[in-house]
Amino acid sequence: MQISTFRLLLLLLTVSVGFMSCEEEVDWELATGGNEKLVVEAILTDELRFQEVKLSQSYDQLNGEPPAVTDAIVTLSIPGASVNFIHNDTFPGIYRSEIPFPIVDNLDYELTVEWQSEIYTSTSNLSNVYPIPQVTYRQFGNSDNLLVLNEFVPLYHPNQQAMYEVDIIWSHLTGNAADVAKTYFYTFNNVDISQLVRPDRADLPFPRGSIIVVRKFGLNDDFAEYLQALVIETDWTASLFYSNPSSLPTNISNDGLGFFSTCAVLTEILIAL
């Protein structure tokens, strides 16, 4: 029996209780404040490419627009060398490395962000990644043409924690550039109750012939802990069994938010037929 089986069984349990529950939209005034902090999104990989770092600020309102940070100095360094990241004016808040390079093993990378006279630093070293499991999908409802992804990743593994970034593209079938989707799956080395009994989620159907690009990021323990907290606070919360809320951990110094991690990545591309 896999963890996913546990989850399906507990879903039954949730449905049984759920028939007596009601959920509806509500106006709720939040006591917000203390925001506009620096947020670092930096997942650098072992692929030879222009690496990117995204900087933004925290904000007060749900659905608010994160202010982009465009005037920071971003540097990645290893003992004896460093690479600068240059702001891309076309995409506010995105900083691209001056040169393409891969993250390599057995090095401690330090990311430094200078912004508004403050210095934010973080370190990471490359994680391992293991082969991508077989990507599977199934027919969506009674539709002959539409498909949905199965939960093709193990929810638990003691030493192969991973994030799966899945892009689904069917714009080539429709001619509409907006016909793309992105979703994430995770494998962690522990089990949270809210993971087992997740709330109702939206469907993500796509037509046959869609291109599926799966990028598997191997995770270090600290980044896995961060990402698990992220999904506990987002995708997993709001079922009948949930963990108490808390802010996410971070490895950004100086009261910054977000995370810097260096990950080994595998990519698989397939066409869903």
Place this chain on the structure above:
Amino acid sequence: MRKRGPLIIILQFIALVSFAQAETSSGEITVNENDITLEAVLDMISEQAGVNFSYNPQYIDPQQRLSLSVKKASLSRVLSILEKKVNAEFKVIDDFVIINLSENPVTDGTPLTLSGFISDESTGEVLIGATVGVSGTSRGVFTNAFGFYSIQLKPGKYTLSYSYIGYENKEVAVDLSKNEQQDMTLGALPIDLPDVTIGIPLRNLLDKKEPSAPEMSPEALQSMPEFAGESGLVKGLQSLPGVSMHSDGSAFFYVRGGERDQNVVIIDDAPIYNPSHLFGFYSLIIPDFTKSITVYKSDMPADLGDRLSSIVSIRTKDGNINKFGFSGAINPIMYRFSVDAPFVKKRGSIFVSFRRSNYEWLYKRSQPESRVFFYDLNFKWNHKINDKNRIYFTTIIAGDNFGSRGDNGAESGIKWGNSAATFRWNHIFGPKLFSNTTIYTGNYAYRIFSTQDFWLSGLSTLSLKSDFTHYTSSQITSKFGIEAQAYFINPSEISLDTDLPIFPDIKPNYSRKLTLYYQGTFGLSEKLTLNAGLRVINWANTGPVTYFDFDENFEVSDTLSVGNGVYHNYLRAAPRLSLQYEINDYSRLKLNVGLYQQYLQVASNSGSPFTSMEVWVPAGPNIKPQSALHLGLSYLNYFERPNMEFSASAYYKHSENQIDYKPHAETLLNPLLDGDLRFGTLRSYGLEMMLKKNTGKLNGWISYTLSRAIKNTPDLNNGEDYLAFQDRPHELSLLLNYHFGPKVRFTGYWTIFSGARFSSPTGFFNFNDQTIPIYGEKNNDRLPAYSRFDLSFNFILNKKLDSKFQHDLTFSIYNATAHKNIVKLNFNKIPVEGDRPIVPINRLAINTLIASQTDFIRFFPSLTYKFKL
């Protein structure tokens, strides 16, 4: 404007209390004097009542000094009080009152002991808390949990009064010249007669009442409006002042600001670790099986156990030793049946009760493969071997099943269940020494399974306890004993296919507890009673086991493997003390202080209202025992005329080594769980008030609780104080019973209380195209106030009230006003037209998130048929 609500409620409550007090003030004589001569008292009475006293000063000393406090009382009432104080008889003839020496003059003889059992005349069921009073004196005792009493009297003739609520009083003349055993049976009054007054001596009644340990009779519980056909124990408890509920559908409750795992329900001494079915919608205890329920919120007796907030002690029915009985109930959600029968007539009986859900019709059409049900089986056997020995055996088996059959017929799902068994032996060593020896076991486990695979987690207890009660004198009763307990905790036992990832190996752990205890009651004077108790506890963790040491950063600093034997232990003392002062015949004041310990706790970082996969953890090298200092002051006043009582309790608790969790702590399958725990303090204080009318066509109660619960955990919330989830500043409840006639009763129950504390976001940021909440101060927000109105109509269907076959129909509505009581707020969903909000998963879509609220059980009607043969 919002703050005026509670103030108005308090003012209304005070006005109601004042009204009630005014109602009692309709007597004739008022005396409020301390240390005054009898002569002066008689003069005051003569002046106010217009009577003259006649007595012989050679026998009645007019200069003897006494205290008297009566307010507008009748002459007969005042004389009755004086009779006790001066040990004389007062006879009223026209305008004269003749005073003579009592027929029971005090002698210098050695006190003798009268002891025995008091039981129900019809069933033979022993009565817990029945009173034995000596007429014409203030002396009285109560029966213990086994119906046994013992009273010391000097040789002489007495009239003893045996009484119990809902039973006819019995007066028996006794000529005591040697130690005697006198068993007594009392006849039950016809049920559901609203105008029946309680015929128990006032003093005894008041002595028995204890605001910090309210009793809830099964009858009172069953008279409350039902949810889905059952007035559950937990829902009944939640109606008491000082007891807060988590939310609808939850079996969790919080007592005086304490955590939910600081309460324990014990049935005939055996602990029930999860007293609920269906996640909490139903209580595990079958009402028909219950004889008495006492909730100790403070001043907990030393013999009962170690919990910081409350001990709910349930005593089960013994069964009818005289005749066969059959009762039951059925409704669309469940059915239950009970049988009690003499095993050996007049000496022993068995009681069997079975309950099972029958709501399959709710899901069978849509999910035919599902197997969802719960069940209970309760059994009790009692046998009176002889006058000095009696044995009891109780067993409780309860389970829940959420399963589904696959195509191959094999079932997968989750099961959880409690089982408990108790064997008790009562032995009377002599008229002054009563003993009870108990062996009990309690077990709770859940099991997730699929064909051959499973994930099991559980907790088991085995205990041997010898308890003695020594009735030393009329002023001193001592209770003492020893208890040895063993705990076996299996955090997770997993059996899986070998080609799947291996879960961490988390070994079971073993602990044992040895306790010596003493609890004494000392009558210091006529008005002052002292209760003192002490538990000395040795808690030991035993191997073989591998455990971890953690450094100041909660990182593993060492891994230690130990073999058989004790590798860590705690020795703690838990003293407690209370002083009760009798202000006058109508009122009592009690002060209590105590230090309590707890060695077993639940690790759960979930705010969910439902019982989920929890892990029990013992005190050990990384987890110090929890402790709490209780201070309490309670006041009880009885109003004779309208038969009402008012009680108030103020309390303060300071608890140490309180468990909280690091952010996003994982408690499942975590071998390093100890490192995810954080420890701090919990302070709680409050004031509980209750006004209760016991009899009459319209009866019921109103209660108000003001309370706060504040935590401080140095490693959380920047070390600042934060309000606990269970911080509920205001709680107001009202229960009304109205008898339209002898066969129709209406009950309404309304409660409103402050919402629970929770953490709401103070900001957001984006990562991986997702909106991530940021939290500030822990538990910075509060859910909206909870409000619920339940009602029920009970119709007795039998033509004659005292007919052999009794049956009735109860129609109830839970949350009749369909108030939306919010359990949780979410900030991560998108709206769906005509359906519930859902979590978005496409990160490239424009997802406009909303705040959404979840509530349970809006308007739930039920209809239940009950019968008794």
